[in-house]
Amino acid sequence: MIIKTEALTKHYQVGSEKVEALKGITFSVERGEFISIMGPSGSGKTTLMNIIGCLDTPTNGTYFLNNKPVSELTDDELAHIRNDEIGFVFQSFHLLARNSALENVMLPLKYAGENKKNAIIRSNEALDKVGLSDRSSHSPSELSGGQQQRVAIARALVNKPSILFADEPTGNLDSKTGEDVMNLFKELNDNGQTIILITHEDSIAQQSKRIITIMDGLIKSDIKE
Amino acid sequence: MLVEESIRSAISSIKTNGVRSFLTALAIIIGTAAVISVIGIGSSAEKALEASIDDLGPRTLSIFPSQRKRGGIASGFNPLVIKDAEALAKNNEHNWLIAPAMSGNRQIKYKNSNMNGEINGYLPVNFEVRGFDIGSGRLFTEKENLGRKRVIILGSKVPGELKTSAREILNKDILIAGTSYTVIGVLKEEGSTGWQNPDDDLYVPLLTAAQRIFGTDRLGWINVGISNDTNVDYVMMTIEQILRQKHDIGPGGENDFRINDWSQFSDLRRQATGIFTALIAGIAGISLIVGGIGVMNIMLVSVTERTREIGLRKALGATQKSIMMQFIIEAVLLCILGGLLGIFIGVSLLYLFTSLNDWIFYMPLSAVFGSITFCALVGLFFGIWPAKRAAKLDPAVSLRYE
Numbered sequence: 200m201i202i203k204t205e206a207l208t209k210h211y212q213v214g215s216e217k218v219e220a221l222k223g224i225t226f227s228v229e230r231g232e233f234i235s236i237m238g239p240s241g242s243g244k245t246t247l248m249n250i251i252g253c254l255d256t257p258t259n260g261t262y263f264l265n266n267k268p269v270s271e272l273t274d275d276e277l278a279h280i281r282n283d284e285i286g287f288v289f290q291s292f293h294l295l296a297r298n299s300a301l302e303n304v305m306l307p308l309k310y311a312g313e314n315k316k317n318a319i320i321r322s323n324e325a326l327d328k329v330g331l332s333d334r335s336s337h338s339p340s341e342l343s344g345g346q347q348q349r350v351a352i353a354r355a356l357v358n359k360p361s362i363l364f365a366d367e368p369t370g371n372l373d374s375k376t377g378e379d380v381m382n383l384f385k386e387l388n389d390n391g392q393t394i395i396l397i398t399h400e401d402s403i404a405q406q407s408k409r410i411i412t413i414m415d416g417l418i419k420s421d422i423k424e
Numbered sequence: 425m426l427v428e429e430s431i432r433s434a435i436s437s438i439k440t441n442g443v444r445s446f447l448t449a450l451a452i453i454i455g456t457a458a459v460i461s462v463i464g465i466g467s468s469a470e471k472a473l474e475a476s477i478d479d480l481g482p483r484t485l486s487i488f489p490s491q492r493k494r495g496g497i498a499s500g501f502n503p504l505v506i507k508d509a510e511a512l513a514k515n516n517e518h519n520w521l522i523a524p525a526m527s528g529n530r531q532i533k534y535k536n537s538n539m540n541g542e543i544n545g546y547l548p549v550n551f552e553v554r555g556f557d558i559g560s561g562r563l564f565t566e567k568e569n570l571g572r573k574r575v576i577i578l579g580s581k582v583p584g585e586l587k588t589s590a591r592e593i594l595n596k597d598i599l600i601a602g603t604s605y606t607v608i609g610v611l612k613e614e615g616s617t618g619w620q621n622p623d624d625d626l627y628v629p630l631l632t633a634a635q636r637i638f639g640t641d642r643l644g645w646i647n648v649g650i651s652n653d654t655n656v657d658y659v660m661m662t663i664e665q666i667l668r669q670k671h672d673i674g675p676g677g678e679n680d681f682r683i684n685d686w687s688q689f690s691d692l693r694r695q696a697t698g699i700f701t702a703l704i705a706g707i708a709g710i711s712l713i714v715g716g717i718g719v720m721n722i723m724l725v726s727v728t729e730r731t732r733e734i735g736l737r738k739a740l741g742a743t744q745k746s747i748m749m750q751f752i753i754e755a756v757l758l759c760i761l762g763g764l765l766g767i768f769i770g771v772s773l774l775y776l777f778t779s780l781n782d783w784i785f786y787m788p789l790s791a792v793f794g795s796i797t798f799c800a801l802v803g804l805f806f807g808i809w810p811a812k813r814a815a816k817l818d819p820a821v822s823l824r825y826e
């Protein structure tokens with residue numbers, strides 16, 4: 200089991216009001232799965248991804264990643280786990296505008312302390328995997344939205360993470376390029392990559408192998424193909 | 425590789441916000457330029473002073489005539505005369521060189537050129553005491569002095585003033601108040617000492633000057649060249665003894681001359697310049713600190729602007745330390761670049777100042793490295809807080825930041 204959570208809750212204090220973004224999430228993920236977490240806007244999807252992606256810590260509940268308890272780790276320990284085990288793809292790509300595609304992909308390797316020569320080789324491999332080896336020296340502004348998102352996917356893959364998280368990865372793309380990106384995810388999953396996809400669109404969720412629907416911070420359904 | 429990427433990121437961030445970076449660094453630039461030029465001017469002044477002391481030979485005392493007071497009332501003026509110098513020269517207790525001199529301005533004519541020049545009556549030994557070297561021709565001799573010969577030596581700039589060259593004017597006659605003098609030598613360029621410019625002056629034998637030009641045996645001053653290991657106090661006592669006797673000053677009477685120890689004088693001057701330099705440099709240093717606050721301010725803005733970038737870097741595995749390093753490097757780099765620009769401006773100002781004033785250009789390297797180091801420290805100190813703030817940002821919140 201890669202992920203195992205038990206009764207995860209997350210509360211935010213907004214002024215005098217307490218927002219319960221997650222009210223008790225229990226589920227687990229096996230290696231090689233392709234899961235969609237689906238739900239309307241504001242239901243708590245991003246909050247959940249942040250916690251299982253080690254970007255945030257739960258208010259209550261326990262979380263095991265690769266059988267290690269994560270809830271009590273320090274900031275820097277979480278940073279190392281994110282660097283090692285997790286790849287993120289975001290709706291708005293989050294590429295560094297002043298860097299080339301290759302440099303963007305190299306970034307996680309820099310934080311991993313990889314030497315430059317190997318980092319360049321591995322980043323080029325990752326760009327090759329997403330079909331962009333001929334665009335490595337382009338800056339983000341010289342790439343289409345779909346190409347930018349594929350650079351971001353290459354960056355998420357370059358450290359060979361156990362899990363790839365994608366938060367609304369097609370949200371900023373037209374349906375055709377969105378389809379290309381989904382096909383890329385399927386291909387990666389066919390090669391064994393565990394993927395957790397977050398979306399509010401049913402048509403996107405249907406392309407994965409398991410759909411977890413959440414509503415108001417609770418799991419409403421969990422359906423495998 | 426992380427350090428390299430931090431430096432590259434800092435450079436591109438400074439470049440992207442070029443105008444803002446420049447304005448931020450302005451106080452640093454001005455501060456460094458001020459520190460550098462002030463220290464440079466102070467050091468150059470000191471160099472000029474040292475050079476002028478060297479000009480005076482190993483060590484020189486100067487005797488000047490001064491008013492004699494009797495019972496607190498100024499009562500005339502007892503001049504220094506050639507006989508006084510001869511009396512000093514006769515004393516062989518000390519191994520000193522007695523260099524009496526008189527000087528005055530006269531109109532000088534050569535062919536169709538006129539100039540007003542300061543004419544000095546010198547003994548051959550005067551040139552040794554002042555460390556003047558002959559450039560072409562020769563010095564006059566003791567015999568020419570005793571014979572009141574009409575021979576003259578020119579400062580290095582005089583031939584130019586007379587619209588001719590040293591080579592051409594050598595062995596020709598020039599006219600001083602209608603009387604001709606043969607140019608037997610031209611000095612090497614000596615450079616200004618700050619209060620005198622020997623290159624503009626003319627030199628004739630002392631007795632020639634006394635009899636033919638000024639018509640007096642009154643001296644302007646007597647220089648006394650002594651070696652560096654001489655007991656100055658003892659030398660001064662001997663001078664006093666001899667001159668008081670010559671001038672008939674009884675016990676209790678005040679001297680009608682004064683003795684200057686140039687090295688003492690220049691020590692004072694050096695001290696004064698030093699204090700002045702330190703004061704201005706200190707004030708300029710404060711402007712560097714003010715500049716540091718500006719840098720801190722802009723770094724805080726930069727951290728806020730780049731919240732999403734920081735969130736992303738953290739998501740990709742950046743630790744607090746690496747984020748901190750990135751922002752500190754940026755602040756330090758900004759200050760160092762400002763410092764370099766300031767040094768460039770400061771050195772240019774110094775160059776301008778020294779060449780306008782005919783000074784030696786001298787910039788101590790230690791001041792250059794010192795101010796760069798200081799700029800870097802300012803950047804480090806004022807970069808820490810913004811960098812800490814960046815490092816402490818919550819990645820989940822930062823990624824949502826619009």
Ligand SMILES: Nc1ncnc2c1ncn2[C@@H]1O[C@H](COP(=O)(O)OP(=O)(O)O)[C@@H](O)[C@H]1O
Pocket residue numbers: 211212213218219220238239240241242243244245246247821
């Ligand atoms: N940092 C935060 N502070 C306060 N409230 C938050 C914060 N992050 C998320 N929320 C709230 O938590 C709920 C879930 O948000 P989110 O996980 O972003 O939902 P989704 O991704 O499904 O749209 C929302 O009501 C949102 O306003």
Ligand SMILES: [Mg+2]
Pocket residue numbers: 244245246
């Ligand atoms: Mg969301």
